[in-house]
Amino acid sequence: MPSIRDLFEELLAKHGQQGWWPLLEQNSSGSWECCYHPGEYQYPDTEEQKLEICLGAILTQNTNWQNTVKALINLKQADLMKPEKLAALAPAELAQLIKSSGYFNQKTRKIKGLVQFWPSLQGRIPSRAELLNIWGIGPETADSILLYAFKMPVMVIDKYTFRVFEAMGLGELPYNYEHLRKTCEIALPENYRVLQEFHALLDAEGKMITLPDKIQKNYSEY
DNA sequence: AACCAGGACGTGA
DNA sequence: TCACGTCATGGT
Numbered sequence: 001m002p003s004i005r006d007l008f009e010e011l012l013a014k015h016g017q018q019g020w021w022p023l024l025e026q027n028s029s030g031s032w033e034c035c036y037h038p039g040e041y042q043y044p045d046t047e048e049q050k051l052e053i054c055l056g057a058i059l060t061q062n063t064n065w066q067n068t069v070k071a072l073i074n075l076k077q078a079d080l081m082k083p084e085k086l087a088a089l090a091p092a093e094l095a096q097l098i099k100s101s102g103y104f105n106q107k108t109r110k111i112k113g114l115v116q117f118w119p120s121l122q123g124r125i126p127s128r129a130e131l132l133n134i135w136g137i138g139p140e141t142a143d144s145i146l147l148y149a150f151k152m153p154v155m156v157i158d159k160y161t162f163r164v165f166e167a168m169g170l171g172e173l174p175y176n177y178e179h180l181r182k183t184c185e186i187a188l189p190e191n192y193r194v195l196q197e198f199h200a201l202l203d204a205e206g207k208m209i210t211l212p213d214k215i216q217k218n219y220s221e222y
Numbered sequence: 223a224a225c226c227a228g229g230a231c232g233t234g235a
Numbered sequence: 236t237c238a239c240g241t242c243a244t245g246g247t
Contacts, residue, residue, distance in 0.1 A: 062243095
């Protein structure tokens, strides 16, 4: 049974750098697309990009990333990646724009809650408690926002994280979000780049063991 | 054509 | 705490 640091190295060797969180970029023909840049960590540079990550974190809840990207592109094309514009937008309009990401009524309410909260930040980094206080932002969404939008060294735990740890035989412990998060944060350097990459690698690995019949096949090595 | 995808909330044991 | 139903679109 490998240590968590060993697991990080193994997954990095197996999958390579993942370059999360992907951001929208304009290609030569002027249309927006979602881009990864493995090995480069200079983004997010702007408030607009930070907001884009926060919105992506909400829109991707229990939803395929491609469906989320479609919604993000709709908002970007309409020049709505700004908190004051989103706050002023009619809920029905917003719901229509994010329809592809599913749960659009709930997600409209969640985005409204976020952009109403946003101005109170005055440019500072939100606390975890502040994010969790917003309706519809739970542990994983809050930690994704802290780690990827604000570069805070917190571990993001998701469905795939549980799957990979379970498949490794680490499923005996008190098995909840907070415990697994702290276990990872203690085991790894307090470095946001490492935690960004580790979470993305766990996602890449977790996607390979989605189907139960693939577990035995891919995990004899552990 | 069922199943799942980068969850969270409300409710009832 | 924890298990379960609900929310909803789009790809396979």
